Amino acid sequence: LNGSTLVGVFLGQRATGGYSVKVTGASVSGGTLTVAVQVRAPAAGSFTTQAITSPWAIVRVPGSFSSVNVVDETGQPLRATGSGTNR
Incomplete structure (x- = not known):
């Protein structure tokens, strides 16, 4: 990734x-x-379409980080659901 981080x-x-x-x-x-x-x-x-969907986004950010936080438009942490992890 040449010094970049991918965030999904x-x-x-x-x-x-x-x-x-x-x-x-x-x-x-x-x-x-x-x-x-x-x-x-x-x-x-x-x-709406009657189909199962799974919305996602992936971005590439220059740099390396010890932690990543994902927040919504109001600055509140995006709530994790299911078996995934927040890092």
Whole structure:
């Protein structure tokens, strides 16, 4: 990766379409990388595809970091679900 770090954000399985995740920014403090993401869900009552989806985003960030935090648009940590890990 030539001195870069790959960061993957996975929302997990959803029962319909209309969900998305988009990386909107990144910042570094000490050895910690903080990645900001925008998560979208379909509005109540909206028409969506009836298919299982698994939204994700992967970004390449220059540098090497001791830890990575993922936060939402308000700066709150993105909640981990399932068997995955936050690092």
